[in-house]
Amino acid sequence: MNDIITMGIDVGSTTAKCVIMKNGNEILEKSLIPYGIGTTGPERAVQQVLDRSGFSLDDFSYIIATGYGRRICETADSEMSELSCHAKGARFLFPDAGTAIDIGGQDAKVMRIGSGGMLEDFVMNDKCAAGTGRFLDVMARILELNVEDLGKTGALSENPAEISSTCTVFAESEVISQLAQGTPRPDIIGGINRSVAVRVSGLAKRVGVVPQVVMSGGVAQNDGVRHALEKELGVEIYASPLSQYAGAIGAALFAFSKKTGN
Numbered sequence: 001m002n003d004i005i006t007m008g009i010d011v012g013s014t015t016a017k018c019v020i021m022k023n024g025n026e027i028l029e030k031s032l033i034p035y036g037i038g039t040t041g042p043e044r045a046v047q048q049v050l051d052r053s054g055f056s057l058d059d060f061s062y063i064i065a066t067g068y069g070r071r072i073c074e075t076a077d078s079e080m081s082e083l084s085c086h087a088k089g090a091r092f093l094f095p096d097a098g099t100a101i102d103i104g105g106q107d108a109k110v111m112r113i114g115s116g117g118m119l120e121d122f123v124m125n126d127k128c129a130a131g132t133g134r135f136l137d138v139m140a141r142i143l144e145l146n147v148e149d150l151g152k153t154g155a156l157s158e159n160p161a162e163i164s165s166t167c168t169v170f171a172e173s174e175v176i177s178q179l180a181q182g183t184p185r186p187d188i189i190g191g192i193n194r195s196v197a198v199r200v201s202g203l204a205k206r207v208g209v210v211p212q213v214v215m216s217g218g219v220a221q222n223d224g225v226r227h228a229l230e231k232e233l234g235v236e237i238y239a240s241p242l243s244q245y246a247g248a249i250g251a252a253l254f255a256f257s258k259k260t261g262n
Helices: 042-054 084-093 132-144 145-155 166-180 185-207 225-231 243-260
Strands: 007-009 016-022 024-034 064-065 097-104 108-113 117-126 215-217
Touching: 007 024, 007 042, 007 084, 007 243, 016 042, 016 185, 016 243, 024 243, 064 084, 064 243, 084 097, 084 108, 084 117, 084 215, 084 243, 097 185, 108 185, 117 185, 132 145, 132 166, 132 185, 145 185, 145 225, 166 185, 185 225, 215 225, 215 243
Parallel strands: 007 064, 097 215
Antiparallel strands: 007 016, 016 024, 097 108, 108 117
């Protein structure tokens, strides 16, 4: 029997991810480009996995796009909601996953995962940047740090600052005020991470937290936010080096199902 090769493309607001899978159970190649919808990021992500794998588009049995820009991804055969794809991808990475938390560039989503990795219920906040990756980007810029450094620097905090505003603009003012008062940067970052955790934990409690709890999306790599979420929810939260690819993985898995009916 010939191998079934599928592709999942996740066109997010700030990044583009692409994954190639074989027979719905093996990741052959992946790519991540830090440019999302409205840029060349998606095309570059696809070209990168093609170059690395040696495949051409004709070699794929089926291709599904997901994410904010899924409807304008001409490479794909069809498109699918990022909610369903993140749930499916999270279950692939963590077979016992019951809840997936995806903190994306523009929104935060909490998904309850049912049988077979299918989306059972969800709640999301897309009305405000607070509690999202964009919020963390803004805070990192104020502190003159790379967003990747927020986790390890925040881990040094002994007394996290109070960042209470629910608005990114006002939270920015709070951070500037904390800097002016001489508050140590680790404590400011600890407060920022906790601020995100408080908002996202509120979403999680609305949908209901079912263990095992996992994170998907880029913020999954921020251990400061993850640990703050663990304190807020009272459960251990798992992340994988592949968490940022969960949406693309889920899309590739659904592409396999489309082709095989499984």
